[in-house]
Amino acid sequence: MRIRFFVHALLLGLALINSALAVDIDSLPIAAAVPGGVALVPTGGDAVSARYRNERVLLAEHEGTQYAIVGIPLSAKLGEHEVTLRLTDGGQTRRSFTVTDKKYVEQRLTITNERQVNPNNEDMVRINRESAEMNEAFSSWDESLQPVLRMRAPVEGVRSSSFGLRRFFNEQPRAPHSGMDIAAPEGTPIYAPAGGVVRATGNYFFNGNTIILDHGHGLITLYCHMNTIDVTPGQRVETGEQIGKVGQTGRVTGPHLHWSINLNNTRVDPALFIQD
Numbered sequence: 541m542r543i544r545f546f547v548h549a550l551l552l553g554l555a556l557i558n559s560a561l562a563v564d565i566d567s568l569p570i571a572a573a574v575p576g577g578v579a580l581v582p583t584g585g586d587a588v589s590a591r592y593r594n595e596r597v598l599l600a601e602h603e604g605t606q607y608a609i610v611g612i613p614l615s616a617k618l619g620e621h622e623v624t625l626r627l628t629d630g631g632q633t634r635r636s637f638t639v640t641d642k643k644y645v646e647q648r649l650t651i652t653n654e655r656q657v658n659p660n661n662e663d664m665v666r667i668n669r670e671s672a673e674m675n676e677a678f679s680s681w682d683e684s685l686q687p688v689l690r691m692r693a694p695v696e697g698v699r700s701s702s703f704g705l706r707r708f709f710n711e712q713p714r715a716p717h718s719g720m721d722i723a724a725p726e727g728t729p730i731y732a733p734a735g736g737v738v739r740a741t742g743n744y745f746f747n748g749n750t751i752i753l754d755h756g757h758g759l760i761t762l763y764c765h766m767n768t769i770d771v772t773p774g775q776r777v778e779t780g781e782q783i784g785k786v787g788q789t790g791r792v793t794g795p796h797l798h799w800s801i802n803l804n805n806t807r808v809d810p811a812l813f814i815q816d
């Protein structure tokens with residue numbers, strides 16, 4: 541008994557060292573080393589962890605090649621960027637990749653609720669609290685979950701190429717659009733595009749009724765402006781399970797789902813993950 545246990549523990553230990561912490565994945569996202577895109581950086585095969593801009597990066601094994609799957613922020617400078625790898629032998633190395641330009645067009649929206657464009661002091665307290673709450677959820681790193689990097693869109697509707705738009709609300713410049721808007725009538729069901737755990741839910745100032753789903757290894761998705769939220773924090777959801785309905789809560793001009801995908805705590809273009 542004791543010997544068998546020992547052999548088991550030894551094999552498990554070896555397996556952990558050999559397979560490192562890369563997850564096996566069936567499909568990669570579309571590679572696009574641009575601001576707001578995703579870089580697929582081959583590691584050489586012996587990395588146990590990877591970091592980019594001080595955040596942990598998803599390491600994945602696909603058809604015999606190990607990749608660091610790096611989310612690049614919309615604010616990224618063009619040129620050489622580096623991923624730091626920790627190796628099986630305890631050493632460290634770097635892999636570089638080049639971020640090239642992508643032009644995002646402007647979008648000008650008129651919001652009738654002026655407070656949603658210029659919040660008052662009380663609103664700001666709420667906004668800062670909510671932003672800290674969401675940031676904590678976006679920073680989650682859960683290795684017990686198996687991320688899926690190609691998924692169905694969470695709702696049937698008109699998918700706009702709205703990610704990255706440089707936005708002006710009532711002629712005032714604001715942060716670029718960090719998700720994809722899918723227009724659909726109020727009440728249209730929204731389905732989990734991949735399995736995971738509900739990391740947070742809330743009714744937020746800008747995002748309205750919101751869900752954050754954790755799919756593991758830093759892959760986290762966000763659903764906003766919902767009419768109803770049909771899940772609770774900590775709940776496990778399966779692919780295709782209904783999580784809520786389309787609405788128009790928060791800062792909106794009409795009913796739609798705002799869907800964001802997050803890798804290494806960075807919002808990236810959801811279009812790169814959609815399975816046709």
Ligand SMILES: [Zn+2]
Pocket residue numbers: 717719720721797798799
């Ligand atoms: Zn949006």
